[in-house]
Amino acid sequence: MKLLKVSAAVASVLTLSLAATACGKSDDGGSGGDKITIGIKFDQPGVGLKTQDGKYTGFDVDVATYVAKELGYEAGDIVWKQTPSAARETMIADGDVKFIAASYSINDKRKAKVDFAGPYFLAHQDLLLRADETSITKAGDLNSKKLCSVTGSTSAQNIKDELAPKADLQELGGYSECLNGLENKAVDALTTDDSILAGYASQKEHQGKFKLAGLKLSDENYGIGLKKGDKELRDKINKALEKMKSDGSWEKFVKANFGPANYKYEPAPAITETS
Incomplete structure (x- = not known):
């Protein structure tokens, strides 16, 4: 009888110990060596890039x-996790990441599936051309050209729906693939x-x-994507973004990553995703 009581006590201690260990590995907190998984792009220099030596920049x-x-x-x-454009909503919904910061434009279609914090950056859709290209000066010129974009991106959708519906649009898995096509003259522009x-x-x-x-073909407000209904996390992220702007970090990050290209960036946008 005593042996049974001791065994039960040991089992109880082990159960509590295991439970405590599991809790310590979650990414809901932020101390004690916990990890947090964040989704980014791995193939966007200046924005989100995994370098050959395994570092993450942008x-x-x-x-x-x-x-x-x-x-x-x-x-x-x-823990950085690669998040292709077409998989972002699924990865958030499945809990593969805590949040995503991956040139993730806020729009109503996406907001039906996930929540956003931010925005923290305003970009515009544009075209990348070969340096000697002179025949493309406006969006309509794309109708007779071979154009490349990434599957699931808003840029590809804008081209299909509005800007150049007759363009020969190729949608590939990553921007680096499009860039190779542009350099090799397999396509005429990357959008x-x-x-x-x-x-x-x-x-x-x-x-x-x-x-x-x-060409400023659209307004793209980058937001941080997170699980639908997680108001507490959204509010915390918005607070962090506000602080990032006010303490000068936002300006520092922009200049460090986009300065070499003489990129004329927009001022930091106001936070709008609050409800």
């Missing part, structure tokens, strides 16, 4: 790192946000090869 990376710190996580607590295009154009190996058309 404006979105800087913003996400800042926000994570305000939530209680150090840089070493962050996406000007911030992303500026990042590519500013890379040392690409300098002098490409140019931005300078």
